[in-house]
Amino acid sequence: MRYIKRLPEPDILVQKRDEWQKKFEEKKAKNATARPDSSKYGNPSIRERLEMCSHRKCFYCESLLKGEPKEIDHFIEVAIAPELAYTWTNLYLSCSNCNDKVSHDVIPVDEVLDPCKSSDEEIRANITFEDECICSQPGSEKGLKTIQKFHLNTDLLDLKRGKWLRKIMETAIEIQRCMIADKREKPTQEEKHKLLRYMQPDQPYSMMAEIFLRKKFQRFFT
Ligand SMILES: [Zn+2]
Known part of the structure; x- marks a missing residue:
């Protein structure tokens, strides 16, 4: 929500x-x-x-x-x-x-x-x-x-959110991989925007995405 x-x-x-x-x-x-x-x-x-x-x-x-x-x-x-x-x-x-x-x-x-x-x-x-x-x-x-x-914790919703979260995670991990390969401490603006995109209100489960990314990848946004 x-x-x-x-x-x-x-x-x-x-x-x-x-x-x-x-x-x-x-x-x-x-x-x-x-x-x-x-x-x-x-x-x-x-x-x-x-x-x-x-x-x-x-x-x-x-x-x-x-x-x-x-x-x-x-x-x-x-x-x-x-x-x-x-x-x-x-x-x-x-x-x-x-x-x-x-x-x-x-x-x-x-x-x-x-x-x-x-x-x-x-x-x-x-x-x-x-x-x-x-x-x-x-x-x-x-x-x-x-x-x-509103039954926001049904198995079906967990399944759908889980699938979306894996997509977010894959994006974040790919960015991390590029940062290591390029010996960079920070993501590029473009990479940062890719992650911020998931938090926009037009995206599915954007509240979950924001909480997840801020919790696990906060260092990318500072
Ligand atoms: Zn619903």
Whole structure:
């Protein structure tokens, strides 16, 4: 997870939100378990804008969603806040792993990190990585609950992050090999940029990459 700057509300929501919300509330008055229409909040232009916000990654786990199922998630669940069913700031993009989140009754949404509100500093203060394994910072209930709520520690995610980490490691080791061959103490600017690239928000698992590289290869960046 890392901070996501939300882009402006898509036009279709500005124009249709109130109408869609009214219809949903009428449906709900007849049937308490009625759900908002996913073909409306999942409209292609809303989906596209969400993908642009996160560089086509899951808002929670930073998995690249290219070719993967993408789900529109209500950050505050519809059961808790039906009035936010079509509200732009409550719509998040999620992979199927993270969308299957623990319900608000068990882990309330206000007790976890919010990628659209929590800064990278706050995220790092609550969550860290041991190689590809995510863990909460010592004593951080918020970190622990965030990991639990969005299942950020599944085997599948460890596998995907592990694969990406090996790629990062290979780049770093190759740079180190060149430095030894050239009898250099420091990487060239170009080599440094290759590593810094992995930490950019458009890259998958960029928070993990940053924590890993700063921990193991800090000397390259000073
Ligand atoms: Zn995810």
